[in-house]
Amino acid sequence: MPKDIDAKESGIGAASKRREDIRFLSGTGNYTDDINLNGQAYVHFLRSDVAHGRITSIETAEAAAMPGVLRIFTGADFEGVGSIPCGWQVTDRFGEVMQEPAHPVLAQGKVRHVGDPIAAVVAETAEAARDAAEAIELDIEELPAVVDMKAALAEGAPKVHDDLTSNLCYDWGFVEDNKAAVNAAFEAAAHVTSLELVNNRLVANPMEPRVAVGDFNRATGDSTLYTTSQNPHVIRLLMGAFVLGIPEHKLRVVAPDVGGGFGSKIFHYAEEAFCTFAAKALNRAVKWTSSRSEAFMSDAHGRDHVTKIELALDADNNFTALRTDTLANMGAYLSTFAPSVPTWLHGTLMAGNYKTPLIYVNVKAVFTNTVPVDAYRGAGRPEATFQLERVIDKAALELGVDPIALRRQNFITEFPYATPVAVEYDTGDYVATMDKLEEIADIAGFAARRAESERAGKLRGLGVNCYIEACGIAPSNLVGQLGARAGLYESATVRVNATGGIVVMTGSHSHGQGHETSFPQVIASMIGIDENMVEIEHGDTNNAPMGMGTYGSRSLAVGGSAMVRATEKIIAKAKKIAAHLMEAADADIELKDGQFSVAGTDKSVAWGDVTLAAYVPHNYPLEEIEPGLEETAFYDPSNFTYPSGAYACEVEVDPETGKVSIARFAAADDFGNIVNPMIVDGQVHGGIGQGIGQALLEGCVYDENGQLLSASFMDYAMPRADDVPFYEVDHSCQTPCTHNPLGVKGCGEAGAIGSPPAVVNAVVNALRSAGKDVTHIDMPLSPARVWAAMQG
Amino acid sequence: MYEFEFTRPASVAEAVAALNAEEAQALGGGQTLIPTLKQRLAMPTTLVSLSGVAEMQGIGLQDDGQLVIGGATTHAEVASGAVGTYPALAALAGQIGDPAVRNRGTLGGSLANNDPAACYPAAALGSGATIVTNTREIPADEYFQGMFTTALEEGEIVVSVKFPVPEAANYQKFVQPASRFAMVGVFAARFADGVRVAVTGASEEGVFRWTDAEAALASSFTPDAISALSVDPDGMIGDIHGTKAYRAHLVNVMTRRAVAAAV
Amino acid sequence: MTKVTMTVNGKAASGEVEGRTLLVSFLRETLGMTGTHVGCDTSQCGACVVHVDGKAVKSCAMLALEAEGAEVATIEGQAAADGTLNTIQAAFQEHHGLQCGFCTPGMVMSAAALLKDNPKPSEAEIRHYLEGNLCRCTGYHNIVKAIMAASGQDVSAIAAE
Numbered sequence A: 001m002p003k004d005i006d007a008k009e010s011g012i013g014a015a016s017k018r019r020e021d022i023r024f025l026s027g028t029g030n031y032t033d034d035i036n037l038n039g040q041a042y043v044h045f046l047r048s049d050v051a052h053g054r055i056t057s058i059e060t061a062e063a064a065a066m067p068g069v070l071r072i073f074t075g076a077d078f079e080g081v082g083s084i085p086c087g088w089q090v091t092d093r094f095g096e097v098m099q100e101p102a103h104p105v106l107a108q109g110k111v112r113h114v115g116d117p118i119a120a121v122v123a124e125t126a127e128a129a130r131d132a133a134e135a136i137e138l139d140i141e142e143l144p145a146v147v148d149m150k151a152a153l154a155e156g157a158p159k160v161h162d163d164l165t166s167n168l169c170y171d172w173g174f175v176e177d178n179k180a181a182v183n184a185a186f187e188a189a190a191h192v193t194s195l196e197l198v199n200n201r202l203v204a205n206p207m208e209p210r211v212a213v214g215d216f217n218r219a220t221g222d223s224t225l226y227t228t229s230q231n232p233h234v235i236r237l238l239m240g241a242f243v244l245g246i247p248e249h250k251l252r253v254v255a256p257d258v259g260g261g262f263g264s265k266i267f268h269y270a271e272e273a274f275c276t277f278a279a280k281a282l283n284r285a286v287k288w289t290s291s292r293s294e295a296f297m298s299d300a301h302g303r304d305h306v307t308k309i310e311l312a313l314d315a316d317n318n319f320t321a322l323r324t325d326t327l328a329n330m331g332a333y334l335s336t337f338a339p340s341v342p343t344w345l346h347g348t349l350m351a352g353n354y355k356t357p358l359i360y361v362n363v364k365a366v367f368t369n370t371v372p373v374d375a376y377r378g379a380g381r382p383e384a385t386f387q388l389e390r391v392i393d394k395a396a397l398e399l400g401v402d403p404i405a406l407r408r409q410n411f412i413t414e415f416p417y418a419t420p421v422a423v424e425y426d427t428g429d430y431v432a433t434m435d436k437l438e439e440i441a442d443i444a445g446f447a448a449r450r451a452e453s454e455r456a457g458k459l460r461g462l463g464v465n466c467y468i469e470a471c472g473i474a475p476s477n478l479v480g481q482l483g484a485r486a487g488l489y490e491s492a493t494v495r496v497n498a499t500g501g502i503v504v505m506t507g508s509h510s511h512g513q514g515h516e517t518s519f520p521q522v523i524a525s526m527i528g529i530d531e532n533m534v535e536i537e538h539g540d541t542n543n544a545p546m547g548m549g550t551y552g553s554r555s556l557a558v559g560g561s562a563m564v565r566a567t568e569k570i571i572a573k574a575k576k577i578a579a580h581l582m583e584a585a586d587a588d589i590e591l592k593d594g595q596f597s598v599a600g601t602d603k604s605v606a607w608g609d610v611t612l613a614a615y616v617p618h619n620y621p622l623e624e625i626e627p628g629l630e631e632t633a634f635y636d637p638s639n640f641t642y643p644s645g646a647y648a649c650e651v652e653v654d655p656e657t658g659k660v661s662i663a664r665f666a667a668a669d670d671f672g673n674i675v676n677p678m679i680v681d682g683q684v685h686g687g688i689g690q691g692i693g694q695a696l697l698e699g700c701v702y703d704e705n706g707q708l709l710s711a712s713f714m715d716y717a718m719p720r721a722d723d724v725p726f727y728e729v730d731h732s733c734q735t736p737c738t739h740n741p742l743g744v745k746g747c748g749e750a751g752a753i754g755s756p757p758a759v760v761n762a763v764v765n766a767l768r769s770a771g772k773d774v775t776h777i778d779m780p781l782s783p784a785r786v787w788a789a790m791q792g
Numbered sequence B: 001m002y003e004f005e006f007t008r009p010a011s012v013a014e015a016v017a018a019l020n021a022e023e024a025q026a027l028g029g030g031q032t033l034i035p036t037l038k039q040r041l042a043m044p045t046t047l048v049s050l051s052g053v054a055e056m057q058g059i060g061l062q063d064d065g066q067l068v069i070g071g072a073t074t075h076a077e078v079a080s081g082a083v084g085t086y087p088a089l090a091a092l093a094g095q096i097g098d099p100a101v102r103n104r105g106t107l108g109g110s111l112a113n114n115d116p117a118a119c120y121p122a123a124a125l126g127s128g129a130t131i132v133t134n135t136r137e138i139p140a141d142e143y144f145q146g147m148f149t150t151a152l153e154e155g156e157i158v159v160s161v162k163f164p165v166p167e168a169a170n171y172q173k174f175v176q177p178a179s180r181f182a183m184v185g186v187f188a189a190r191f192a193d194g195v196r197v198a199v200t201g202a203s204e205e206g207v208f209r210w211t212d213a214e215a216a217l218a219s220s221f222t223p224d225a226i227s228a229l230s231v232d233p234d235g236m237i238g239d240i241h242g243t244k245a246y247r248a249h250l251v252n253v254m255t256r257r258a259v260a261a262a263v
Numbered sequence C: 001m002t003k004v005t006m007t008v009n010g011k012a013a014s015g016e017v018e019g020r021t022l023l024v025s026f027l028r029e030t031l032g033m034t035g036t037h038v039g040c041d042t043s044q045c046g047a048c049v050v051h052v053d054g055k056a057v058k059s060c061a062m063l064a065l066e067a068e069g070a071e072v073a074t075i076e077g078q079a080a081a082d083g084t085l086n087t088i089q090a091a092f093q094e095h096h097g098l099q100c101g102f103c104t105p106g107m108v109m110s111a112a113a114l115l116k117d118n119p120k121p122s123e124a125e126i127r128h129y130l131e132g133n134l135c136r137c138t139g140y141h142n143i144v145k146a147i148m149a150a151s152g153q154d155v156s157a158i159a160a161e
């Protein structure tokens, strides 16, 4: 196998083993549900079992008198308390801001999706809370539910929010000024390929369900929330400032070990606010542990786009214009990032890897009586990639040309490249990644493998696609213009102790990404010390100064860059100390392998001597610099990063049953520089696993009344070990990012973005090999759907 | 879960007595019942565990050649213990759920529950087994009475099951992608005096015998013998995992595969 | 409340439980051994797998009272007393068979049960055996690889790192 990285033993580029594994492997991790506070009480939420209804009466007295019950809260207790805020405001194509409904902690008057919390029982035990919740007498007048997005937009459709003018959140056009030119290009096209498709609704399902433990200290008036979050600082800000009115200095949010997130743990949820609120009201710690069943109806879902995409080509098969029309489901309320996903994380990526000169994207975001929909691994970019790479494959079919050749012909080859959809790609080499893919996937050997499958009675198909993503989100000034209500910088404090050990407090959060291992590699390389001298602390708002959290493959690109900046300040100061110790000029000091030396002499002092001097300043330039060695930096990137790649999937289809199995999967990615290749591979594997899940297995389905049909693992198919093969992954194509100090691009979402179109392209290819006139099948490509497609 | 008393009798007689109590319920391996209790879909006041009843354990061959399996025997025990005597049954047991489920779930529990997508009902019906309870012996043809419904009376325990061993048999399971229960499972068995084909997962009526196929296979036990046959999609289950027509189609495919593998 | 007594990782353990107390609750809440996790309520995810009398079981689908007198082994008992990881644990670290770590206790316990029955499982056998253990992070690649490596098989030919 190609080993893309020379076998470095430590520091940047080394496949350092993860230190966090020791605690996870020995059962001594500290996940939120492992936290039990003295005197803690338990909450059980009474949730709506109808999709849409008016609460006509809610009678809690009897339930409140049951054994062990401390108090029952309803919407009335939250009158005057803030609404769960949305962090992004999209402006529509007419210059109007989106419609933004209130999102109460507990339902006020109406319920709007199955799972909407109505009341909360706090009791001595979880079972007692549940017993009492069952005893609450609730009357709901059921209202007609809107589930289908087209129906939701129809004239006279029932409204999810009575105070809004309709179920349309926004009608977004991008770039609106391009519209006429795009339409003209379609008029002039030699060929137009169009495709209607669904990007299936998914449930993130990190294996750890959400948990929240609220605590209150009456003596100090301080609130603490332990929560399963990807970004505790953001929760502190949203919940403190917008919902409960607690200033940051009186509110601590801790996200300890978190068992996966994939987006679903970015958002601020009602249960977090509730536990914090109730802990104060009752002066007791209050704990909520979600069951998986609750997770299905209360964690934000992902994707759920219905799209029509059209591609215009000239007579030489050059892409001349692209036009898309998407309905994006918002669910019943606007979750934290929801409005940004189908717009700025989707429209801006529609150029993909291609030099299509004219693009117009229209997105209508729609309220329905379903669980809120928000970012899920990739967020917007998988939706963009899927439609683009599917329509290109369809165009190749219609034109009778090789799909790889058609892509190559239209690749962007010069960088930086300003797309017609507002972003500028700094670097990339799409030809190189495609070359690498053809090699590692052994595309040349496909025909022989297909013949072999045919002998075994199976249809074999090959699917290839490219992807581009915008990661390392993001420049604050840019996202501010786009509607973000927060900045998207990151911060780090690097604290060097007297004996030279280092603690880094980062605003990035690790919930599987391995920051505790990879971040020290960076610092170790910068200073030239052992990785094990560096510890990472994250997840506690009392440590890092501020943090926007981990998502959008931003930890290393943004959080890591903040850490680099802080470490640069440390080194600069340490050099001054060293200069003083060696009686040399600051400018002559060099740092290598943990030794400070004076250029051109054999004088040197060790890292540890300098750090000791900083804290024991007996011989120290006190008049020039302060003692101590601790620095903080904030880093705000100047652009997104643009990882890209090319993926190939080979499937075998059982022609009798329609069952698809993944025979081979290969991924050639360009992530720029790599800090820990082992971790990067793992991120890609995981993403591909989820992408295959989306393509073949996963689908969140509501019936026409808004009842969730895929409400547990019994009906929501999660990828298992035998659904996937070993993946061939490569990241030796490296065009470093030009604008962050590490030259890194981010790798967390690539797999989930790049893999679904490869799978679907492969299945379509397989069916066509048997003469079936199939051009598209909507995901998930379940056996039943594939079989139905084969029946014509 | 609602609170309940827990008892673990050592004999069938004690278990029967314990089950006489108001709202008492048997607990086999708990692989269905415990998740059900967690969802608060059942409210027994007493759970009577059968795991300590020695006489309900184990696998043995009777003089008449029938294989007798205790009602509290786990799927894992059948998967390993019946390999030599009734390989198709052992293979079926080895396909139920996952290893941890097989280490707890029991034959009696599966047959008592009669989930329309469960595997064992296909084996019992396809083998023409006899369900032996604490009071009587019930032929499989009378035992299964539709989804989650059996001939068992309140408090009646599946003590053991007697399986006639066919000359050749095979179980083909096409899994529902999420639960991995059978979307369609077909147990085909050839006996000296005829063929039995039992289908699970597919029908709204629960496990059933596909008698048309049995007749055709009795004259020629080959996949081709049933190529042209089909079950009526009308009575099949249609859900988010597959339409009625798809399940009807799978019944034919899985039956042919079972016959091919059984020869 | 009833008293239940069992051996957990070789040590006697007992506590007062209700009839409905699950084995996993007894471990996590009564004994404070939080290494065993709960990831679902339909007994499908396998985060809770422990061994009872040498067999892998889902501790979320077994009552504590059913384990009366049993030998229970959990993730906490897998490493040596000085913390040295056992072969399977070490292979998971070596081959990056875990990310968030939430599924890991169940994976390790399932892998241990597999290797006891089948000391040199094939890739397909491992994948099949893990049917009841969900992992959302790793795409299973490195889990399967780690288990192969733990069984002494050469994994250098397996794709990528």
Ligand SMILES: Cc1cc2nc3c(=O)[nH]c(=O)nc-3n(C[C@H](O)[C@H](O)[C@H](O)COP(=O)(O)OP(=O)(O)OC[C@H]3O[C@@H](n4cnc5c(N)ncnc54)[C@H](O)[C@@H]3O)c2cc1C
Pocket: B025, B026, B027, B028, B029, B030, B031, B032, B033, B034, B050, B071, B072, B095, B096, B097, B098, B101, B104, B105, B106, B107, B108, B109, B110, B112, B113, B115, B117, B118, B119, B120, B156, B157, B158, B159, B179, B180, B181, B182, C042, C043, C044, C132
């Ligand atoms: C993840 C998972 C996957 C599964 N996959 C499959 C699958 O693929 N195929 C399949 O067939 N099954 C599957 N099952 C179900 C499993 O086989 C169960 O073990 C079985 O259905 C019930 O057996 P049990 O011994 O666990 O019974 P329990 O759950 O204890 O009881 C089930 C019912 O039977 C009653 N009962 C139990 N024992 C007796 C008895 N001896 N006499 C009378 N009544 C009794 C109980 O009172 C209860 O009503 C799966 C279960 C899980 C959790």
Ligand code: FES
Pocket: C037, C038, C039, C040, C041, C042, C043, C044, C045, C046, C047, C048, C049, C058, C059, C060, C061
């Ligand atoms: S917690 Fe999911 S199987 Fe036990």
Ligand code: FES
Pocket: A207, A259, A260, A512, C097, C098, C099, C100, C101, C102, C103, C104, C134, C135, C136, C137, C138
């Ligand atoms: S490592 Fe996170 S679920 Fe497996």
